[in-house]
Amino acid sequence: MVKKIFMGLAVTIIFIFSVSIFVGGIGDKQNHTNENSIVKKSSYKENDDTLNIVKENTKDCDISVYMDNEKKIEKVNLEEYIKGVISSEMPVEFNIEALKAQAVAARTFAVCHMEQFGGRKYKDAYGADVVNTVQCQVYTKQDDVLNKWPKDKANEYWNKISTAVEDTKGQVITYDNKIITDPYYFSVSSGKTENAKEVLGEDKPYLKSVSSPGEESAHKYKTSLKMSYGDFVDKINSSVNNKINLIQARVGISILKRNSTGTINQIKVGNNVLQATKFRSIIGLNSTNFQIKYNISNIEFDCIGYGHGLGMSQYGAKAMADKGSSYKDIVKHYYTGVEIKDISY
Numbered sequence: 001m002v003k004k005i006f007m008g009l010a011v012t013i014i015f016i017f018s019v020s021i022f023v024g025g026i027g028d029k030q031n032h033t034n035e036n037s038i039v040k041k042s043s044y045k046e047n048d049d050t051l052n053i054v055k056e057n058t059k060d061c062d063i064s065v066y067m068d069n070e071k072k073i074e075k076v077n078l079e080e081y082i083k084g085v086i087s088s089e090m091p092v093e094f095n096i097e098a099l100k101a102q103a104v105a106a107r108t109f110a111v112c113h114m115e116q117f118g119g120r121k122y123k124d125a126y127g128a129d130v131v132n133t134v135q136c137q138v139y140t141k142q143d144d145v146l147n148k149w150p151k152d153k154a155n156e157y158w159n160k161i162s163t164a165v166e167d168t169k170g171q172v173i174t175y176d177n178k179i180i181t182d183p184y185y186f187s188v189s190s191g192k193t194e195n196a197k198e199v200l201g202e203d204k205p206y207l208k209s210v211s212s213p214g215e216e217s218a219h220k221y222k223t224s225l226k227m228s229y230g231d232f233v234d235k236i237n238s239s240v241n242n243k244i245n246l247i248q249a250r251v252g253i254s255i256l257k258r259n260s261t262g263t264i265n266q267i268k269v270g271n272n273v274l275q276a277t278k279f280r281s282i283i284g285l286n287s288t289n290f291q292i293k294y295n296i297s298n299i300e301f302d303c304i305g306y307g308h309g310l311g312m313s314q315y316g317a318k319a320m321a322d323k324g325s326s327y328k329d330i331v332k333h334y335y336t337g338v339e340i341k342d343i344s345y
Helices: 002-032 078-089 096-112 142-148 154-166 196-200 229-237 246-251 276-283 314-322 327-334
Strands: 050-054 062-067 072-077 171-175 178-180 222-228 253-258 264-269 272-275 290-294 298-304 339-342
Touching: 062 078, 072 078, 078 096, 078 142, 078 154, 096 154, 096 171, 096 178, 096 314, 096 327, 142 154, 222 229, 229 246, 229 276, 229 298, 246 253, 264 276, 272 276, 314 327, 327 339
Parallel strands: none
Antiparallel strands: 050 178, 062 072, 171 178, 171 339, 222 298, 253 264, 264 272, 290 298
């Protein structure tokens, strides 16, 4: 009898223990898939493409910004930082929905580089989460922003920027329930955006080529750059091992490969094979979508578009917003297969 009672108690204890483990597992799973979720701290690694998303409450947070012009680090409230980025990166006259899309993209970049969320890309070199230059995102303090605008418009413009940020507070871009770490954006497309695989050499599933119409009126949609053959030779020779001469500058340039979008991928100059992105940087071109003209006294490059072509086109976002698209429509158009989630701090 005692033996039966003992065995019964043992079975009961095992059953209760098993149930408690099973219930705990369901709770964890529900938290990881909750719509109102936050980036998990310490989940970022330098070679990871994404950050995990989990539900977690936190207070308002600050981002550390290395102010390159002042050579010092400042702590800035994250949402105030986003205001300073938008006012520097996108024309304030743009449709409010385009500004909101910019806010979401800028916040996504900021969050995935913040140490408190696991990002450390710039920490060792600068001691801060981000730098206030084009190396990261251009950030300008509020007072400096207000001073660059017309006095009779400054407060109106700042209120517009503030609305764009406050209406999207805490929202970031995610793919497969993970925050994207490369929310690229640029100024003007040539009708299509680029595929990451062709430009970066590695696939980013959310950076696929998409159409981007309606940008023809943008200030830098079409640009032309002329330089003497001597200047061209000097620029190339400053960046390559196989030096070129004036004859090669006139007859030794050929396009080796184009991207699926029609932009240039590889170019040969003399005996040098260069990625078009590097060639663009060396010469100072606005994009890799260019044609070359060999004039008598100079070489001429006619470009379409402005920027690297990856992710969201800012003038494309404006065109979509002007036609009635919401910021969520814009973000989901330019970043393939993504969702917008709230980090709810």
